[in-house]
Amino acid sequence: MRTESKAAVCSVCDDTGWKPVGQGANRRMTRCECRLRRRGESLLEAARIPKRYEQCDFDNFQTEFPDLSPSDQEYKSLHSARFLAGRFVDEHLPGQGLLFIGSTGTGKTHLAVAVIRKLIMERQIACLFCDFRELMRQIRQSYDPAVQMTELDVMNPVFDTPVLLLDDLGSAAMTEWQRDTIGYILNKRYSDGQTTIVTTCLADKPSPIAEPSEAGIGRSRTLEEARSAMRERTLGERIGDQMRMRLKDMTRTIEIQARDFRSRKN
């Protein structure tokens, strides 16, 4: 196979894309890294990972803090989240997604980006980063009341990319139309056997109506109470209980129970 590029010629494979490995009887041909790297680089560009998350990978996901000891729940949660995300990449099967749950600043997006970067660079799988608010904005802009259809240019990559990272699901209120569109996206990806990775700050609970009200209101707040007050909006409330159940069918849940890393002393 010849490369179309007239740029630098690979000194290992002379741009054939194949190189020999092994000695004697074990000698065989294998894909040259230059080919994999080039494919990885173009997939990485196509993934549209925002600049602030560009460098996020497993190695720089911080789990060690001076104020955390290995017996702390937070320490265990951070380590377990990183382990489960890494295992997801190793075991990746199309159609099986991830749902990262955790309050702001716990590293959900960092790990989710680490997952897609690894799927891109090591498995050459096309991925797309999609910010929930930005998607809502695009749906709103492209919505034409006359045809009641969303521009396909906007939506096609969201439907077609094998792995979609939908970041910060439910971070803004949705109109009926937007909620239907998100539901349609998730359903279509599910039935097409595509992988969807979702992060959310919302509590992984049904709509509040379905849950008895919590006792202890008015007491002084513990850390846990303050945290749950911050996340009092539930996933079920924002996206609907039905869509939440569908999301659970499509994904494995990784919950990160940790403080906002920006509040930590390093």
Ligand SMILES: [Zn+2]
């Ligand atoms: Zn090469």
